[in-house]
Amino acid sequence: MLLPSRRVARRALVCTMALALGLPSLEAQSIAPITHENYTLPNGLRVILAEDHSAQVVTVNVWYNVGARNERPGRTGFAHLFEHMMFQGSDNVKKGDHMALIKRGGGNNMNGTTAADRTNYYESLPSNRLNLGLWLEADRMRSLKITKENFENQRETVKEERRLRIDNQPYIGGFLNALTSVIDPKTCFAYAHETIGSMDDLNAATLDDVIDFHKTYYRPNNATLVVTGDFQPSEAKALIAQYFGDIPAGPTPPAVECEQPFNTGLQRKSVTDSKANLPAVHVLWRIPEYKSADWPALELLSTILGAGESSRLNQAVVREAKAAVAVQALAGVGPRRGPNVFVTLGYANQGVSPDSVEKLLTTQVQSIVSGGVNAEELAKAKNAFRASRIAGLETSMGRAEALQQATMYLGDSKAVTSNIDRFLAVTVEDIKRVAAKYLRPDNSTIVLIKPETKTP
Structure with a gap:
C-alpha cells in the first residue's frame, strides 16, 4: 500500500551503502533552494x-483550502x-473536455485529489501551453456548472467509488475506521470522519447543500495557485491577471474548531470485516499536527519501526516470531493542520x-520508549527521508506540490x-522522548479487525 518507488528505494540503498562504507551520506548534502515569488491578486488569490x-514543461497547480475538515455532521x-x-x-x-483539452495540448x-485539509487540481503541459492550463483552471473557478444532472451523476460515481475502493476491499474499511x-x-469532528463520506450522508445531500458548499469554499480568496517550470514570470503574471483577476471573491469561510486532548485513556474496539481472511491488529496513538516540533522525530520513528524489510x-x-504476514x-496518512494518528498494524499469521x-x-514500541534507537537506525531513516524528498523535487509537478504543502x-x-x-x-534522544510522550497506553486506541465467522 505504501511501497516506495524504485527511484526512492534506489536512492535509499545508495545512502545505506554510503553509511556502511563510511562515505558521505545524502544527509551531508544540501538541497538547492527553489527560487520562487509570492504575490496576491486583489480578489485574494x-x-x-x-x-x-531545465525542461520545456510547466505545471499549473491549484489548492483550495477545503477538505474533509470543513464538513459538518450529516453532510460529509x-x-x-x-x-x-x-x-x-x-x-x-x-463536460469531460477539461482533460481532453489538456491531452490535445500535449x-x-x-x-484532482482530496485530503482532510485541501482539495487540489493540477496539470502538466508543454511550456508553450501555459495559457491553456491557466484558462481551464480559471474557467471552472469562475463558472462551474452545478446542475442537478451533474450532481446526481457524480454522487452516484462517488458512491460507486466508495463501494469499489473501500466497502468491497478487505481491511481498508477497517483501517479507515x-x-x-x-x-x-x-x-474534533474535522478529523474524525472519512474523507470520502458515508453512504447515508451522500444520499441525504441536496443540490442546495452542494451549491452552498461551493459558494463558500471554491473562490479565489480560498485558493493558492502555483505555477512551476519553463515560463517567463512577466508572461505568467499577465495571463493570471487576465484569467483570474476579475473572478469575485467569496465570503470568508468559517473557522474550523478542533480540540483533541491527549492521554485520555486506553480504548478498545472490534470491527468485523466480511472480506478479511485473517485478523488484523491496529495499535494507534494520537499525535500532534505536522508543524509541531515533535513531528519530525515521530515520522523518523515510524520509519525505524515499520518501514521496509x-x-x-x-x-x-x-521474521523472528512469524506471528504476522505483514506489519507497518x-x-x-499525510500531513495535517490538526491532530494526527501514529499507527502500528499487523496482519496475523x-x-x-x-x-x-x-x-x-506494543513490546517493540515499549523497547524504544525504554531503550531508544541507535545512531545507525536514525541515520538510515534520515537518509531514506532525504532521498524521498529529493526525488519528489525532480519534476515540475513535484515542486508545485511541495510549495503548496509548505505553504x-x-x-x-x-x-x-x-x-x-x-x-x-x-537526535536519538528526540526519538526516545517523543516515543515516551505520545506512544503510551493511556494515549492509545487498539482496533481489532475480525474476519466474519462463516457458518456451515
Missing part, C-alpha cells in the same frame, strides 16, 4: 511562481464530491491469535527546502 528552464463527503464535480464543465468548457499528469476512531468526533517490527514480528508503522500480535507490536502545513513557502532541516536535526 494567492500566487506562487517558481521558474525553472462534499469536498471529495467536488473533486469530481470540478470536471463536469463550466461556461466555456463542456499535457499529462492531470487530476481505526484511523477515525482515535479522534473524538464530539470535540529491516524495520524493527518486520524483523521481530514477521505510519506517522499519520494463520493460527496466531490477535492478542499475540498486539503484544509483539499550507508550515505557513511559509520557503519551508519547501528548509523543512528538511527539522528532520536532519533529530
Whole structure:
C-alpha cells in the first residue's frame, strides 16, 4: 500500500551503502533552494511562481483550502464530491473536455485529489501551453456548472467509488475506521470522519447543500495557485491577471474548531470485516499536527519501526516470531493542520491469535520508549527521508506540490527546502522522548479487525 518507488528505494540503498562504507551520506548534502515569488491578486488569490528552464514543461497547480475538515455532521463527503464535480464543465468548457483539452495540448499528469485539509487540481503541459492550463483552471473557478444532472451523476460515481475502493476491499474499511476512531468526533469532528463520506450522508445531500458548499469554499480568496517550470514570470503574471483577476471573491469561510486532548485513556474496539481472511491488529496513538516540533522525530520513528524489510517490527514480528504476514508503522496518512494518528498494524499469521500480535507490536514500541534507537537506525531513516524528498523535487509537478504543502502545513513557502532541516536535526534522544510522550497506553486506541465467522 505504501511501497516506495524504485527511484526512492534506489536512492535509499545508495545512502545505506554510503553509511556502511563510511562515505558521505545524502544527509551531508544540501538541497538547492527553489527560487520562487509570492504575490496576491486583489480578489485574494494567492500566487506562487517558481521558474525553472531545465525542461520545456510547466505545471499549473491549484489548492483550495477545503477538505474533509470543513464538513459538518450529516453532510460529509462534499469536498471529495467536488473533486469530481470540478470536471463536469463550466461556461466555456463542456463536460469531460477539461482533460481532453489538456491531452490535445500535449499535457499529462492531470487530476484532482482530496485530503482532510485541501482539495487540489493540477496539470502538466508543454511550456508553450501555459495559457491553456491557466484558462481551464480559471474557467471552472469562475463558472462551474452545478446542475442537478451533474450532481446526481457524480454522487452516484462517488458512491460507486466508495463501494469499489473501500466497502468491497478487505481491511481498508477497517483501517479507515481505526484511523477515525482515535479522534473524538464530539470535540474534533474535522478529523474524525472519512474523507470520502458515508453512504447515508451522500444520499441525504441536496443540490442546495452542494451549491452552498461551493459558494463558500471554491473562490479565489480560498485558493493558492502555483505555477512551476519553463515560463517567463512577466508572461505568467499577465495571463493570471487576465484569467483570474476579475473572478469575485467569496465570503470568508468559517473557522474550523478542533480540540483533541491527549492521554485520555486506553480504548478498545472490534470491527468485523466480511472480506478479511485473517485478523488484523491496529495499535494507534494520537499525535500532534505536522508543524509541531515533535513531528519530525515521530515520522523518523515510524520509519525505524515499520518501514521496509529491516524495520524493527518486520524483523521481530514477521521474521523472528512469524506471528504476522505483514506489519507497518505510519506517522499519520499525510500531513495535517490538526491532530494526527501514529499507527502500528499487523496482519496475523494463520493460527496466531490477535492478542499475540498486539503484544509483539506494543513490546517493540515499549523497547524504544525504554531503550531508544541507535545512531545507525536514525541515520538510515534520515537518509531514506532525504532521498524521498529529493526525488519528489525532480519534476515540475513535484515542486508545485511541495510549495503548496509548505505553504499550507508550515505557513511559509520557503519551508519547501528548509523543512528538511527539522528532520536532519533529530537526535536519538528526540526519538526516545517523543516515543515516551505520545506512544503510551493511556494515549492509545487498539482496533481489532475480525474476519466474519462463516457458518456451515
